Amino acid sequence: MAVEACLAFLTGVVSEGAKSLYKPLKRQISYVFKYQSYIDGLKVQVKQLGHQRERVEIPVHQATQQGDEIYEDVADWLNSVKEFTQGAAKSITDDEDRAKKFCFKGLCPNLISRYKLSRQAAKAAEAAASLMGKGNFSNVSHRPTPKLVEHMQVKDFEAFDSRMKVFQDVMEALRDDKLNIIGVYGMGGVGKTTLVKQVAKQVMEDKWFDKVAMAEITENPDHQKIQDKLASDLGIKFELNENIFDRANRLRRVLKKEKRVLIILDNIWRELKFDEVGIPSGDVDEKDREDDQRRCTIILTSRSGDLLCNDMNCQKIFWIDALSKEEALQLFEKIVGDSTKISDFQSTANEIVEKCGGLPVALSTVANALKNKERYFWQDALNQLRRSHAREIHGMKANVYTSIKLSYDFLESAEAKPLFRLCGLYSEGHAIQVSGLLRYGVGWGLFENVYTLEEARSRVHRLIDNLKSSCLLLDGDAEDEVKMHDVIHVVAVSIAAGERMFNIPNVDDVEKKMEETIRKDPIAISLPQRDIQELPERLGCPRLQLLLLFSKRYSSMQISDLFFEGTEELKVLTLTRIPFSSLPSSLGRLINLQTLCLDWCQLEDIAAIGQLKKLEILSFRGSDIKQLPLEIGQLTRLQLLDLSNCRSLVVIAPNVISKFSRLEELYMGDSFSQWDKVEGGSNASLAELKGLSKLTTLNIQVPDAQILPQDWVSVELQSYKICIGEAWWRIWPVNSETSRLVGLHGLENVSTLLENYGTKMLLKEAEEIHLNELKGVQNVVHELDDGEGFPRLKHLSVESCSEILHIVGSVGRVRRKVFPLLVSLSLRNLNNLETICDSQLTEDQSFSNLRIIGVQSCHKLKHLFSFSIAKNLLRLQKVKVAFCHDLEMMVGKC
Template identity: 75%
Template sequence: MAVEFCLGGFSSIVSEGAKSLFKPIIRQISYVFKYQSYVDELKDQVMQLGCKREMVQQPVNHARLQGDELYEGVADWLHSVDEFISEGVANSIIDDENGAKKYCFKGLCPNLLSRYKLSKKAAKAAKDAADLVGKGNFSSVSYRPAPKSTEYMQVKDYEAFDSRKKVFQDVLEALKDDKLNIIGVYGMGGVGKTTLVKQVAKQVTEDKLFDKVAMAEVTENPDHQKIQDKLASDLGIKFELNESIFDRANRLCRVLKNEERHLIILDNIWGELKFDEVGIPSGDVKKERMDDQRRCTIILTSRRQDLLRNVMNSQKEIQIDALSKEEALHLFQKIVGDSMKTSAFQPIAHEIVGRCGELPVALITLAKALKNMSLETWKYVLRQLRSSYAKEIDGMEKNVYLSLKLSYDLLGNKEAKSLFLLCGLFSEGHAIPVSSLLRYGMGMGYFRNVYTPEEARSTVHTLISKLKSSCLLLDGDAEDEVKMHDVIRVVAVSIAKEELMFNIPNVADLDKKMEETVQEGPIAISLPYRGIQVLPERLQCPRLELLLLLEKGGGSMPISDHFFDGTEGLRVLNFTGIHFSSLPSSLGRLINLQTLCLEYCRLKDIVIVGQLKKLEILSFRGSDIERLPLEFGQLTRLQLLDLSNCRRLEVITPNVICQSWLHLEVFGMAASRRV
């Protein structure tokens, strides 16, 4: 202390000019006598660097999980920090601190040389650490890369038939025409419009005719937000969490008007879609600058030419017809394989192909169902196609419907059939989450010899593979999703209705439709995104086993306390996006309920759920629950509990999990970080 005091005093009495001269000398002297200060400063900087690294690493980990790219500066900074730590310079200096405290000359004199070396190293290491801390202030660590069109526009089952080559070339030529910015492709359902425009997208990307390509399905009941999400994903745009649909549209429009050339494909148009509400620029090419218009070109697909021309204002419509008889037979033969080489099969194949209307979706689906089947099965299929049983629905030819229905019949596997009908209860154009199929299927008891979620997960993936191989399901945009061709979906909804499983359409008089449906004695009712304002006082469906009511969370919905009276047989219940003032007291009477999903709901008191003692699957995903009450300890059969994104959850009553939920296998708490 005396030495340090002398150094301070000496520094204070010299002139400012002398200070600059003596400063290096003072610093060198301070290395000997102030070594502890340098070591302490290093410790402090190392601790700050560790905290800063953790603060940066958390969003980096999240970004990597989301598939985002790190900014180069962030990656370089992490690498520099790792190098600083791995070299171990700071730790070795700190470890040598005790050595510097030792005295020499039999303890009469401090080891000045050791202190000098240690202090000098510590000062340099502390400065390096401080510099790294200062450089670690990042407002953002990552960005969402734009997807490569050739990666997400994977085209399956595309055959370059002569009838398709001309249409394909016509579309390409139209895209090169500067006078056209809205092009329509039309043809009957299942003729291959989607497959063709995907192939066009792949080709123009490879030819660099456009810088970016984005594609979204519109469907019969357009969801503007869903369309925006898909286009944004393809274009590499990331919307803010609370960004309004209007602001999203403006941002999309600005991107599509920039210097890049964009191709927007809107698939499966059923009625008028206002481009400006989605965010797609589409001005009159005769009135606006040509270079602006060529920055965004639109392809529309529909079953109706008049809709494209008169409502959507397309400047050119290109028709895609059914395959020729020769092309249809070739496609059918390619799929069924060796069976066609046998003379007994050939005449049957010719007639089956003809009765499928030369439509690819019917041909491919039925051919995959008949592959490796016996001659008797082929004869059975032909007899069915000849029968008068076939019916016409939604403008679909009778034999097209029946050919797809026969593909379902030939599945054989009852579990696969049940899963297919379950898919028909989802909203048109919406992805079908595999997790929902698992939860509903378990609750309905569809899977034989399956007793745990893990076993069910394996079964569901096996069944999905079977349905995909039969072309009754398609790959989804994400790994944990599947999709259904709109023509296949029509068939699924029709067959499900015969089995008393009803997907209630978007009708004007929903109350009347619900009343009619209840009188049918339904086993399942699905009301996906129908904008329901009020539900009946009592449901009174004694045979009902599954009820799905999915909303977008737009507001509260009054539900009578007596709503579930007369539905004691219910096994699966999903209320999504509903703002409950309170859960109906009749919910406690659902003594057979095995799957309950209250997702993205506003919930207050959930104590009543504890009365549902047969529950095996319970999901509060995205809901605003704050606590799991003690009464949940009665749910001793619970196997799957999903608390993902329950951001307000703070309390889980002690001992409920460890003592009561002995069979719990899945406890999803991602993003529920406050517990």
Template identity: 85%
Template sequence: MAIEACLAFLTNCVSEGAKSLFNPITRQISDVFKYQSYIDELKVQVKQLGYKREMVQQPVNHARLQGDELYEGVTDWLHSVDEFISEGVAKSIIDDEERAKKFCFKGLCPNLMSRYKLSKQAAKAAEAAAGLVGKGNFSNVSYRPTPKSTGLNDGKDNEAFDSRMKVFQDVMEALKDDKLNIIGVYGMGGVGKTTLVKQVAKKVMEDKLIDKVVMAEVIQNPDPQKIQDKLASDLGMKFDLNDSIHHRASRLRERLKQEKRVLIILDNIWTKLELDAVGIPSGDVDEKDREDDQRRCTIILTSRSRDLLCIDMNSQKNFWIDALSKEEALQLFEKIVGDSTKISAFQSIANEIIERCGGLPVALSTVANALKTKERDFWKDALNQLRRSDAREIHGMQANVYTSIKLSHDFLESEEAKSLFRLCGLYSEGHAIQVSDLLRYGVGWGLFENVYTLEEARSRVHRLIDNLKSSCLLLDGDAEDEAKMHDVIHVVAVSIAAEKRMFNIPNVADLEKKMEETIRKDPIAISLPQRDIQELPERLQCPNLQLFLLSAEGNGRMQISDLFFEGTKELKVLSLTRIPFSSLPSSLGRLINLQTLCLDWCQLEDVAAIGQLKKLEILSFRDSDIKQLPLEIGQLTRLQLLDLSNCRSLVVIAPNLISKFSQLEELYMGDSFSQWDKVEGGSTASLAELKGLSKLTTLEIQFWDAQILPQDLVSVELQRYKICIGEAWRMWGVNSETSRMVELDGLENVSSLLENYGTKMLLKEAEEIHLNELKSVQNVAHELDDGEGFPRLKHLRVESCSEILLIVGSVGRVHCTVFPLLESLSLWFLNKLETICDSQLTEDQSFSNLRIIGVQSCHKLKHLFSFSMAKNLLRLQKVEVFVCDDLEMIVGKC
């Protein structure tokens, strides 16, 4: 008190002018001697802050127990309080209090400097503590969080597999593109679409590319209200019970607009879903909102159907998930089984089981989980069941695999597509499915409605196959006319077909017993594909059987009883492959309803009985050993397709027989009959008979002598043809996508052929031309096409033509467009070829579509392209040159 009185006295004594200088000094001196009161005040505030912290901590603890989220301000306040009380300024000041009480100058004077500093710190800290107390008045410390999208953390590590990593990265890149607002992911059931998009969802949230992810499963019979409920739940909102679906959609749309950028995943779409009706902005909104909505909202759709995504849902980019590779399948299988010793012990069984799961993660995981605790006998039994194509007997298979694939079948757009899928299930497992066979069987069985020509049927088959591929029930084959089916899909297809009384009989030891079991089920279709069969029942008693397929792969000893077809009067489609017939079964002639008969790769002698099958529309002897086509065949006046391809032993076709097939649309005689008579009505068939086939649209044929070619044969309206004029049928390397192809082989006088026998029209319309061992041709474009430039040609192969000097050339400039559609050019063993083009091309379209060129053993060729040709090669991708000794440069003069 004395010190404070003294300070007051000094202040009053000084002049008013000095007060402005003296006041700060007096405050500092005052702070020195008030330090204790400041520290006491700090202690009070720290105690108050502790009380406040306790009041806040209790509701915080309760919120955490309830799974609620703390407000960020509450979390920050608690952190600041803990730091202030326990670790920060307050603790340091209070700890320094004792040091400030000590005296200096041998105990004669207080430590004024320490007290001054401590006083200032205490005053400031007390003020800060009071501020923290005031900020701790929270009316609510937490909130109920928006539910995380269900199952987003269930995504397994797709990126562990290379095949998945690529798709994963592609989808991630697509999500970064603001121009894309609807992205599709498609693949067969069980292939891992849902797993992949969940992984994508996790990644975009981790990388902060998206602020919110919501997800709903659509299923095969979508309920818009359930979809709305799921999306609303993920967004933390609720609808009123009385809200109409339109009002819910409006509220959901407005809620989605509140997110800066949101990812919506609609999983497992089976049919068209009206996004705007649900409340999902899709771009089909008012023009002024469209750009903002698209930038704000990105949609990922998963489906088994590519067409559904592209056509019905307007997805802008689609990504296909294929089955796992063999290596990836083994990796997954081993990971689930876990016991590497067991896999090693059962390796051969494991390998086949993995192969038969077709790379489907669902199938692999289902089977692997069923086997991982089992012993060898259980593994062998599981494999046997897979071999017998009864997926439902595998533990867990029905729920996880069979059902998912069957759903794909059930949801196909038409009964025709379902029938074609079941028909594919009658093929041998793992073998290519020939599209041409599906056409022939389907037409004979009457699967296609409202089709009246083979051309219409072919279009229908291709559309249905594309539909099956889109639904991932079929895959592309190795060739254009082939399709493939995954083994697991095949297993389910066999089972589904059996439900419709269509039976694919496995290669069992006791065929007789299996056939008896099948016959008792009153089948409408039976297939014994690729079977080693020695003996069949004497009589096939199946009164409702409509389709029977048999392919023998044994040693050629199997015989079919004369009575075999007695009990199959309703049969419409019959295919017998690789059967060594000494004579056809007599009962075959009683199949009065038969419409498709295929006797491919068979040994055939007398086939006259076929003439009794008056309803026959499709008849095939492809690759068979048949010597004569008898007159009785002429009774088949309803025949639309006759296939004699590769019947190299065929030497006799009665004259005027072919002309009786007035309904014939397709005739296949490539690498077959060569004994054509020059005149009509001679000792054997003549090409002139083809002129009477007014409905012919497809022709494959070979004749050695160009002089027997009718002048007006090419006037027939052929949509597809493969015509070989010359010594050898060399249709190897034919591009399957081309429909009109001509081969000239070993001809001496080509100019006479072109002038007198109408071949120029065939060449002009051709999409593919092969020229082999021609004599007296020097300039391909000038001599074979009258300078018109082959306007439709896509593929040209010139081989061993000893006189050819160039492909395109004339005096001066070439003014017309040459080879505007040509994609590939092959030049082999042309000893005199000097250049491809020796003239100035004036048209930019010449060679403008060329992608591939291959040159081999053209020893006089000095350069590949002239400058005028090279400047048009904007699409060139591949150039292969082999053994061209004089080649100096790629681009030369002209």
């Protein structure tokens, strides 16, 4: 049968002679007689294909190791090669031995097997060559586009109310197409990074943005590292030969092509040029805004609000505050576990949480350090926090101290740093008086190129704003106060100590601690709010320049006569609540002293102060002092004298005040009022004020208008609180935010006072006015104003003025503008008041800023305002009316 097949095949081959079939016929014949050549050719192709596969597999393996994704065609090619080499090619080579066998008992080769195998080998070789051609890949992989939502696990984000409010505000800002640059700021460790990571996670889950990229900037920004991180998140791969400018251009081109990209730049310390990194500035051109096709939104975090607004041009910024007490305790308990539920731990835990001041990083650090620890460990940590030794708590230095100190190190103003250290000398948790910082700073010489107190005050406020912007200070509860976060205070104390400025902690043995401090050769010592029973007999600190002693309460402590010996370099001295039977004799040796504050002290003979010829600031605020002696007049360099709240002061030697030719600020509120009517009498007279040409601030009360000299008030006054008449205890203290106040009480001839003594000028510039029991006044605006309608007045109180008919009367129906800045209006016991305003006011600014109205016992008043005025009251928030029996309606006809 096999022989017949061979003969038939050969006969068929011979019978074929057509020319057109020559090549195919030749090929068919070659399959039989050149089968070994085809097999060998296939083997060569398979071997070359193996080499090609190796050249592809090596970079594929390397790319896989780096987390890159392999291109689909590369993966398909490798699979095809694998299938080929393990399938068809292997099958053919395996069948080679069968093709070598002879048929007809070994007399004739197996031509059919050779034919089939050769043909298969030829086709397989062509397939191998085709695979070879397809395997020339220039690149086998790509960096995958990061799925931020998958790898960004925000473990530290807690959905506290304080955090959710900021989170929602930021999310809302991201919805606003008009906002391209958004800022988040807060003190170090408050949770800015955690919050913006949560924002990134949320926007990716909600598919608000196509891509999100985030890079940390750090205190020393490395543009190349920033580019690398952004490129990594965006799936961009830079070439090795690209310089930083080429990379920036490529980043910028890619970002402009994307429809919606969110870029988060975390921890900005100084101005960062977007163009140098490769980030579009956020300005969207009109076409893109109309089409809403492309938008690059940027979120920045920083500790400085000023940096975000002024240098980085954020269109909206959000402040992250510390956690509330409840939130802080909740976070602390979550970390330490059930320990706080044990009664022995509860009180300690509460105080530790309080000392951490709601700062998440501090709470987390301390809580993790105390987790699973014994009670004594907790107590030791609390003791360290009490004594401002937080760096000794495990982990605190790395996580908190260094972080906050960076904010201090990056303060641009050289003067802000010593002011920050000065704040560290105050008691933790207590308000810091801005006026105190001014007085100590001036006396210590902290401010360069400042020559007046007003200039110094402007400088202090600017530096405070700098510290607030860097989150190193907080707003206080009052206008003249700031606060320092407890954890920030711990760092401030430590930094100050490094500069030999020591805040003596509240320890049991203050005297021993004082001795230890003195041995460190200090330049500043502060004992704030301490119970001090005894001080060293002799201080002996030759380099000491500042000493602050704020006694917590009055005590029987005495200061030795020798106490200040060896401390002649002292420039600033504050002693509060000290009962002096007499001033230490060594006080007179402080010839370099420039600021002396003896506030709330019991003082008798203070003549020795007259020896301190360099004094520029002298304060006796709240002290029990009866007499200001003639010797004080020797302080000719005095710029500020504070006698506020010295209610026992009844004698000021004549011609003492007039000697203070450099005096800029004089504070005598709720104090001396025994002014002599004429110069040269037994007491000081108001005429002495006329010689104080540099006076810019005056707080004073005058019980009798008849003793006022002509033109006694200087037109140069920038700040004043002047009360004329008796019983002014009602308005001391007054609104702290107002700098110009006038009070008139119990006066009968007001017109004479206004015309002859310059009081009308004071009223015109006043921000706050109190009128009590005036006689002969029926129309406040018409009779007390000079026609301008009190343009700067913010607070007006009128009480027990029985003759007043109108606050704003109808004088010839003159249309005018009145009270454009008035915030609060208080009217009490005005028995004949008919209307608040009886004039036609066409100006929309009249009463336009009014927010609070209080009216009591004004029995003839039928309505508060007319319809024409009511339309101006767009900011009105609170109206309180009591005991006005005839009142019919709030708003009525004019």
